[in-house]
Amino acid sequence: MSEKEREDRDLYEQVMEVARRRGFILPAFRIYGGARGFYDYGPLGTLLKRKIEEKWREYYVHKEGFMEIEAPTLLIGEVFEASGHVEHFIDPMTYCKECGEFFRADHLVEEELGIDAEGLSVKELARLIEEHELRCPECGGELGEVTEFNLMFRTNIGPKEGRDGYLRPETAQAIFIQFKDLYRWARQKLPFGVVQIGRAYRNEISPRQGVIRLREFTQAEAEVFLDPEDKRYPGNGDYERERLLFYPIEEQRKDDGEMLEMRVEEAIEEGIVSQPIGYFLGLTKRMLVEFGIDEDAIRARQHLPEERAHYAKDCWDVEVKLDRFGWVEVVGIADRTDYDLRHHAEHSGEDLRAFEELDEPKLVYRPEPIMEKLGPKFKSDAPKIAEELRKIKAESREELEGGLTVEVDGEEVEVPPDCYEIVEEKITGRRFYPHVVEPSYGIDRILYCVLEHNFDPEEGMFRFPAWLAPIEVGVFPLLKRDDMVEYAKRVARELREEGFTVEYDDSGSIGRRYARADEIGVPYCVTIDHDTLEDDTVTIRDRDTTEQVRVHVDELPEVLRKLIDGEIEFEEAGEPV
RNA sequence: GCGGCCGCAGUCUAGUCUGGUAGGACGCGGGCCUUCCGAGCCCGUGGCCCGGGUUCAAAUCCCGGCGGCCGCACCA
Numbered sequence: 001m002s003e004k005e006r007e008d009r010d011l012y013e014q015v016m017e018v019a020r021r022r023g024f025i026l027p028a029f030r031i032y033g034g035a036r037g038f039y040d041y042g043p044l045g046t047l048l049k050r051k052i053e054e055k056w057r058e059y060y061v062h063k064e065g066f067m068e069i070e071a072p073t074l075l076i077g078e079v080f081e082a083s084g085h086v087e088h089f090i091d092p093m094t095y096c097k098e099c100g101e102f103f104r105a106d107h108l109v110e111e112e113l114g115i116d117a118e119g120l121s122v123k124e125l126a127r128l129i130e131e132h133e134l135r136c137p138e139c140g141g142e143l144g145e146v147t148e149f150n151l152m153f154r155t156n157i158g159p160k161e162g163r164d165g166y167l168r169p170e171t172a173q174a175i176f177i178q179f180k181d182l183y184r185w186a187r188q189k190l191p192f193g194v195v196q197i198g199r200a201y202r203n204e205i206s207p208r209q210g211v212i213r214l215r216e217f218t219q220a221e222a223e224v225f226l227d228p229e230d231k232r233y234p235g236n237g238d239y240e241r242e243r244l245l246f247y248p249i250e251e252q253r254k255d256d257g258e259m260l261e262m263r264v265e266e267a268i269e270e271g272i273v274s275q276p277i278g279y280f281l282g283l284t285k286r287m288l289v290e291f292g293i294d295e296d297a298i299r300a301r302q303h304l305p306e307e308r309a310h311y312a313k314d315c316w317d318v319e320v321k322l323d324r325f326g327w328v329e330v331v332g333i334a335d336r337t338d339y340d341l342r343h344h345a346e347h348s349g350e351d352l353r354a355f356e357e358l359d360e361p362k363l364v365y366r367p368e369p370i371m372e373k374l375g376p377k378f379k380s381d382a383p384k385i386a387e388e389l390r391k392i393k394a395e396s397r398e399e400l401e402g403g404l405t406v407e408v409d410g411e412e413v414e415v416p417p418d419c420y421e422i423v424e425e426k427i428t429g430r431r432f433y434p435h436v437v438e439p440s441y442g443i444d445r446i447l448y449c450v451l452e453h454n455f456d457p458e459e460g461m462f463r464f465p466a467w468l469a470p471i472e473v474g475v476f477p478l479l480k481r482d483d484m485v486e487y488a489k490r491v492a493r494e495l496r497e498e499g500f501t502v503e504y505d506d507s508g509s510i511g512r513r514y515a516r517a518d519e520i521g522v523p524y525c526v527t528i529d530h531d532t533l534e535d536d537t538v539t540i541r542d543r544d545t546t547e548q549v550r551v552h553v554d555e556l557p558e559v560l561r562k563l564i565d566g567e568i569e570f571e572e573a574g575e576p577v
Numbered sequence: 578g579c580g581g582c583c584g585c586a587g588u589c590u591a592g593u594c595u596g597g598u599a600g601g602a603c604g605c606g607g608g609c610c611u612u613c614c615g616a617g618c619c620c621g622u623g624g625c626c627c628g629g630g631u632u633c634a635a636a637u638c639c640c641g642g643c644g645g646c647c648g649c650a651c652c653a
Contacts, residue, residue, distance in 0.1 A: 478613065
């Protein structure tokens with residue numbers, strides 16, 4: 001390829017070309033023509049992805065002390081009935097036979113007829129469209145049939161018509177449905193966090209942009225359970241000191257809105273972002289910078305209300321700027337409130353509340369309905385009235401004496417004092433649904449950002465941070481001579497035993513081998529030369545400066561370890577060559 | 578799902594308009610050279626996205642599918 005041609009190709013093309021050729025990312029099912037939205041990670045991509053996930057674990061599991069679980073990716077239908085995904089994830093669609101425009105059938109019916117079409121079935125929508133002879137709002141053409149577009153992959157569990165199952169569209173639900181056990185393992189103390197790294201599936205209408213929009217992808221999610229009355233997450237890191245570009249709703253709505261650069265703690269203080277979301281925004285920024293992503297290409301953007309998922313009260317995306325695609329969401333941090341726990345509690349009948357013991361038990365009084373009196377007096381309203389009575393709490397007996405008023409079906413009902421007795425109750429604590437703040441990472445998108453942001457288009461190579469490089473050490477004999485080859489193979493083997501990812505290469509000239517290693521971002525290359533055979537010293541070459549130092553082969557593992565962990569500078573690693 | 582452009586070894590590409598059975602570069606493997614930054618030479622490897630049609634003959638023309646990029650739409 002000529003210099004000119006290379007310049008004509010944008011960064012995405014250049015990155016993907018190397019990624020494809022060297023085995024980071026490649027289209028799946030290639031011999032059968034491929035399938036949109038599916039990619040394989042090759043050997044190098046898999047190593048890189050694993051390192052990204054390990055770093056994520058370091059932050060969330062190791063430093064924050066969150067519990068990691070691993071649940072099925074195929075979940076039974078009830079879970080998504082309760083979570084709202086069945087209702088909100090299945091869109092009835094129709095299209096214009098004339099101009100081919102694609103519409104949400106329920107939105108179309110709502111707009112044209114001015115009725116609430118939410119939750120209507122496909123048949124009902126089709127009937128409405130036919131009865132009112134609705135046409136394409138764009139060109140007036142005839143509308144095609146109404147179909148359900150299901151963003152969740154649906155299947156049957158068991159033979160024939162078994163149980164409904166869905167491939168999970170997010171990893172979160174498994175954590176909510178195991179709340180009782182998780183809460184117990186957290187010693188019933190808030191806040192606590194639970195994480196999961198795994199695959200999720202969405203049947204995207206039109207997946208594009210490589211691994212940016214996949215139909216099967218890897219998420220790393222944390223569900224952080226907080227007390228709604230003290231909705232702060234103290235955390236174990238000083239991430240609130242991170243500086244970050246904030247792009248809140250108000251700024252997005254202005255014509256000349258701008259991003260606000262400030263520390264997370266300032267943003268929290270000024271009420272731009274909530275404390276727990278701010279904490280994780282700061283944490284995320286620090287992690288992305290560790291991945292070699294350009295600090296100025298990271299921002300926190302608040303979701304506009306219309307963008308928010310059905311479960312979210314507030315949501316901030318961490319976006320990374322990419323050459324071709326602009327700002328791309330790589331992490332979403334949502335305040336899911338008690339939406340999920342409440343819904344699963346209602347659907348399953350299980351009590352998914354947390355309990356906090358009060359410092360001192362409190363004595364309260366409440367009316368206990370006497371059904372023999374209530375029944376004859378209020379007939380069929382009696383059970384509802386009893387239910388309302390039981391909700392009443394008072395600090396003193398006097399407040400409840402002489403009759404009570406309750407509201408049933410919007411009407412006030414007078415309950416005479418002979419219909420209930422006043423009982424004492426000891427309150428030892430409060431039961432409540434914890435709120436959830438959820439940082440959710442798209443690992444595949446982060447991986448692409450890592451590739452692009454560490455790519456050097458001048459040299460056509462990756463300059464990964466040393467710890468992140470899929471291959472950490474290259475080992476080469478200077479000459480393809482039996483004694484050097486044998487020595488080099490031994491060094492490579494020993495380094496592998498020490499836990500390094502090592503590539504041995506004796507093919508072609510030494511320069512070609514350095515170039516091959518550079519292209520995939522190998523930070524250090526060890527060369528066995530004539531001197532090695534004399535005095536057991538080897539050279540280490542630094543990828544970014546191409547400079548070399550000479551060290552004794554016995555010190556090699558320790559020196560490399562320190563270099564990769566960033567404990568020493570390259571110049572300190574040995575004698576300059 | 579609609580519209581536009583496109584699809585040739587691992588990668589990049591010539592050839593497609595005007596049909597005659599595919600050429601290069603890089604890469605990769607082996608060898609020579611015995612060499613610290615993609616050196617050279619020799620040998621080798623490997624390709625027309627898939628299916629159908631037209632034709633004596635299809636990479637080339639036509640139809641359909643799959644895939645890619647862009648725009649629209651959709652997007653938790």
